[in-house]
Amino acid sequence: MAAKRTAPPPANPNPNRRRVTSAADDSASAPPSKRMLAFHFLRALSRIHSSTPVPRRTRTIRRAAYSSMARAASPRSAWSRALLRQVRVRRAVRSRRAVLMRRRVSAAPAPPLGASRSSVSAGQTSVAPPVRTPPPRQEGEPARADALRQLIPGGNGMEYCSLLEETADYVRCLRAQVQLMQGLVDLFSGQ
């Protein structure tokens, strides 16, 4: 029972079990393979190139970068799941907003869309779903962890220990994604 680690335990019920870096740990925290990153991102890029009009491309490409990074990462990471969840939420909000806009244009002045609009046009990856009560801060957790929680997707629901692990994973993946994009830019501009 102790050997099986199917999901990352958010609240560790067994405090005696030491998190020794075993082989399973290494494979879980290894950066995603470059191939998977390239595959997802390139596929998204080709789709963007054929469909999206030019003026909105930057935002779309950036969103595609984050979601392809989340897809390439292991689903064991909480941040990748949170990122994909945000993508879904954002898409639902946008479609709802499109419907409301159409209704607003045809009808009389509707109630302001300020609430939904501001959450979507913020554009940051740290857009959180509507209501998320953060867990009480743990003992020994420094105040800086709050800033970190806001940076890591899904960081608000994590304990301090998992937050640190997720941060490491996120940093690795983010760095690999940046390297990938930099390589792409170099290649394209070298043509």
Place this chain on the structure above:
Amino acid sequence: MSSRRSRSRASSGGASRISDEQISDLVSKLQTLLPEARLRSNDRVPSARVLQETCSYIRSLHQEVDDLSDRLSELLATADVSTAQAAVIHSLLM
């Protein structure tokens, strides 16, 4: 610094009893991830500093992603995609 306090305080939440060793382990792992320019020395750096550097590093990475996606959108518009894609795929997947 702050990690010392947790040991003296009585453990109220039994479920979240994580040893300081684990936390400092994780923090040192984070420290190794940071680029060389931000590491003061290879040994003890206060964990608050590591967290701060990690935050700024993540922010700078986000900024880089933004810039790179900006350049990519420009390049995608102008470049000849089919031959470029072939070259890119070839180099990235080999």
